[in-house]
Amino acid sequence: TILIIDFGSQVTQLIARRVREAGVYCEIAPFQSADEAFRRIAPKAVILSGSPHSTVDIGSPRAPDAVFSADIPVLGICYGEQTMCAQLGGKVEGGHHREFGRAFLEIQDDCALFDGVWAKGTRHQVWMSHGDRVTSLPPGFRVVGTSTGAPFAAIADEARKFYAVQFHPEVVHTPDGARLLQNFVQHIAGLHSDWTMAAYREQAIEAIRNKVGKGKVICALSGGVDSSVAALLAHEAIGDQLTCILVDHGLMRKNEAADVVAMFRQHYNLPLILVDASDRFISALEGESDPEKKRKTIGRLFIEVFEEEAKKLGGADFLVQGTLYPDVIESVSFTGATSSTIKSHHNVGGLPERMKMKLIEPLRELFKDEVRLLGKELGLPDSFIGRHPFPGPGLAIRCPGGVTRDKLEILREADAIYLDEIRKAGLYDAIWQAFAVLLPVQTVGVMGDGRTYEFVCALRAVTSVDGMTADFYHYDMDFLGRAATRIINEVKGINRVVYDVTSKPPGTIEWE
Numbered sequence: 138t139i140l141i142i143d144f145g146s147q148v149t150q151l152i153a154r155r156v157r158e159a160g161v162y163c164e165i166a167p168f169q170s171a172d173e174a175f176r177r178i179a180p181k182a183v184i185l186s187g188s189p190h191s192t193v194d195i196g197s198p199r200a201p202d203a204v205f206s207a208d209i210p211v212l213g214i215c216y217g218e219q220t221m222c223a224q225l226g227g228k229v230e231g232g233h234h235r236e237f238g239r240a241f242l243e244i245q246d247d248c249a250l251f252d253g254v255w256a257k258g259t260r261h262q263v264w265m266s267h268g269d270r271v272t273s274l275p276p277g278f279r280v281v282g283t284s285t286g287a288p289f290a291a292i293a294d295e296a297r298k299f300y301a302v303q304f305h306p307e308v309v310h311t312p313d314g315a316r317l318l319q320n321f322v323q324h325i326a327g328l329h330s331d332w333t334m335a336a337y338r339e340q341a342i343e344a345i346r347n348k349v350g351k352g353k354v355i356c357a358l359s360g361g362v363d364s365s366v367a368a369l370l371a372h373e374a375i376g377d378q379l380t381c382i383l384v385d386h387g388l389m390r391k392n393e394a395a396d397v398v399a400m401f402r403q404h405y406n407l408p409l410i411l412v413d414a415s416d417r418f419i420s421a422l423e424g425e426s427d428p429e430k431k432r433k434t435i436g437r438l439f440i441e442v443f444e445e446e447a448k449k450l451g452g453a454d455f456l457v458q459g460t461l462y463p464d465v466i467e468s469v470s471f472t473g474a475t476s477s478t479i480k481s482h483h484n485v486g487g488l489p490e491r492m493k494m495k496l497i498e499p500l501r502e503l504f505k506d507e508v509r510l511l512g513k514e515l516g517l518p519d520s521f522i523g524r525h526p527f528p529g530p531g532l533a534i535r536c537p538g539g540v541t542r543d544k545l546e547i548l549r550e551a552d553a554i555y556l557d558e559i560r561k562a563g564l565y566d567a568i569w570q571a572f573a574v575l576l577p578v579q580t581v582g583v584m585g586d587g588r589t590y591e592f593v594c595a596l597r598a599v600t601s602v603d604g605m606t607a608d609f610y611h612y613d614m615d616f617l618g619r620a621a622t623r624i625i626n627e628v629k630g631i632n633r634v635v636y637d638v639t640s641k642p643p644g645t646i647e648w649e
């Protein structure tokens with residue numbers, strides 16, 4: 138095991154991810170409980186993370202002293218380097234040499250960290266993000282790399298196997314960074330590359346078992362990859378102590394609820410209740426055209442319906458949620474700044490407090506692509522794993538203005554045809570998310586020599602890495618023509634199709 142001591146950096150999970158990619162198991166401990174974790178885990182090596190703190194401030198966090206006297210390799214990253222130096226007899230200066238973003242590291246000397254990656258005398262892009270810098274080294278250390286802003290950008294005490302870098306090897310903007318971490322983990326710490334998603338699965342299952350005991354557990358299954366993987370893990374852990382509830386709010390894509398239930402019933406023998414609450418949701422939405430009010434209504438009803446179903450089961454002690462790591466970082470900004478509410482995202486957030494349930498979040502440490510790997514490991518069909526994201530409030534936010542049953546039906550058909558064309562063209566996996574939107578606008582057309590006066594359908598497709606920023610997908614016009622023709626010919630109620638060429642920002646991916 139590698140122990141990563143987290144001093145509050147936003148990218149600590151990326152360090153963990155890189156260690157996992159190097160095939161080695163790691164645990165993250167916040168600095169407040171690092172001492173206890175260090176004794177409990179007895180790690181083979183330690184990595185000290187970055188931090189928004191400054192080592193020169195009184196009371197700023199430190200690594201447990203035991204870390205440096207245990208005769209194990211230690212790697213300090215950014216703040217980790219600074220605290221390592223401060224704790225071992227070097228000096229750190231605050232403030233004046235800020236370096237943010239791309240920088241270049243000059244390799245001054247060979248070092249085990251750089252083996253097979255960077256040679257003496259070469260220069261490489263790294264990513265910096267620091268305000269303080271080391272100004273004098275602790276005894277035993279030598280400089281192996283420098284940058285304009287950091288004369289001690291990479292240092293090593295090879296006798297003690299202490300290494301430290303001012304830049305962030307864990308981020309993709311340090312292109313060779315993953316290999317440096319791999320060197321640390323595999324060569325310097327000598328750990329075997331034998332950790333896999335299969336091992337993660339075992340550990341997650343064990344952790345769920347320990348937490349739940351004989352308790353009762355429920356899971357809100359949406360059919361999305363996150364909730365599906367979380368549910369499957371929990372099911373493997375505790376079997377029929379888990380019940381999944383799929384609330385069909387009538388705002389799903391064509392055949393979606395039935396497909397999800399069929400997939401689960403075919404491949405897994407897990408207790409799954411399908412609740413058809415579509416009338417309730419759609420009646421509540423009728424006459425409501427304000428996007429935020431629509432979202433709130435859906436969120437509230439979802440909680441009500443879910444709660445009623447849970448009561449029928451005699452209540453539950455735990456709720457399984459497919460929260461991913463990016464959801465965690467987005468919600469806790471270390472700058473303390475509150476971001477403005479662009480949209481009230483719908484999830485089952487209000488439930489645990491209301492129902493006094495504890496949360497189980499087995500994917501909290503993972504990134505989306507890792508969840509997909511885990512899904513594969515759990516035997517989820519590829520068609521499920523690669524699905525485009527779908528928002529909780531579903532088609533309601535793709536019908537700007539008021540929602541009616543008829544409009545939803547029109548939209549569902551158009552959306553299904555559009556996705557069918559995307560699949561036929563082999564574009565599904567190249568697109569991050571694609572969907573149709575039914576505009577509350579009617580236009581005049583001519584079909585079969587007669588005048589029509591029907592709705593406009595907008596098509597949207599974006600590429601993105603994380604949904605935070607996005608570009609519109611650059612289709613060729615023939616494809617768009619084909620999709621438009623089919624939609625207009627096959628869907629009664631639509632006589633015009635347009636394509637949305639807005640990126641995010643300034644647009645959002647969804648229209649509401």
Ligand code: XMP
Pocket residue numbers: 480481482483484526527528529530570604605641644645646647648649
């Ligand atoms: P926006 O429209 O904010 O969407 O650019 C970013 C991503 O989030 C999805 N989305 C949601 N997902 N509940 C969800 O689970 C929601 O309320 C919600 N609203 C938007 C959206 O589909 C896109 O993938």
